[in-house]
Amino acid sequence: MNYRPTRSKPSTASNPLRILEIVARFGTGTTAKEITDALQMPPATAYRVLNALVADEYLARTSDLRGFALGHAISGLITAATPPTVTTAARAVIAEFRHGNRFAVHLIMFRNGSLRIADEDPDYPLQPAFEMLRYPHASAAGKLMLAELGDSTSPPRGEPLMKLTQHTITDRGQLEEQLAEIRFTGEASEINELAQGTASLALPVRLPDGSVGAAFCLSGPSERFPAICEHAEAARELSSRLAPLLF
Structure with a gap:
């Protein structure tokens, strides 16, 4: 050869x-x-x-x-170069949930302490996608991942947390308090933190051992966040259905 x-x-x-x-x-x-x-x-x-x-x-x-x-x-x-694997059955379940939903629905998977877009809503693309992947402390999916990791070490301590909007949490003490609350409630949210005018709610998709391997996210305009939260229980139920199809 x-x-x-x-x-x-x-x-x-x-x-x-x-x-x-x-x-x-x-x-x-x-x-x-x-x-x-x-x-x-x-x-x-x-x-x-x-x-x-x-x-x-x-x-x-x-x-x-x-x-x-x-x-x-x-x-x-x-691992970094390979797109996350989402089964046909899982995609069908997500598509069914999207049907008639007024908000964006995304599946974000966790890999080695980073976020990976697994299934993006074709009608409502992630905005801003780069910032969500790069600055987990500013997104609902990212906070869910950081809560699972047990700390706010992204970026490493000593480096400042990026302030994307005037609402982005950049104080590590405040962020760690929020992560503790996320571990208690089992859901994460952000309003105007990733981008002005947007909001998101993230529910955990758990691996067989109970750890969190992905985030099922609902996103939309920040002024519609209360309406997004009305779908929380349905999204939580769907996350439970997704788990055995993904992991």
Whole structure:
């Protein structure tokens, strides 16, 4: 098997990614010689990068020490790049709930301390989606995730919480009080915190062990938040139906 890089002069910074690609293509047991031959890479360069990838656990040596395999740390990259899996049955249940609903309905899944859009309402796209994913302290789904994690360490302590609107909670003490309340009530909300004029209610979708693996969210104009809350019990019931279809 021969593989040739598509770029004639790849940058030094791309070498680790090129090596990972070769090991992924060739499979467990890929040797250093196979890597250098495939990439036309100087052996000294290849061994330096290989040693660094092994040290960082992106690669692992095979038991006979003759070759390499993808390491434990690569799973985080794969998870981040792979869209959340939502079964056809789960999508059908969500679509049924959306029918005739006046508010946006979204399914947001939790992965490794981050939010992932699993099923976005096609009629009411997430707004603003980037801010919701990047700043969990400002969204209902994000607060539900932080409450499950048990703290408000996103971003890490020492870094300020981003203030997206004048209503965004940026005091960690106040946020932690809200997270404690979310753990008690089993629901999270935000009004004008993520974006001025919007509001959202998030209900937990639980894994078999009882932990929270996703948020079922209802969103709409902030002045309509009381009306959104009128659907809370129906949304909670649907979240229970979703759980075995997702996890």
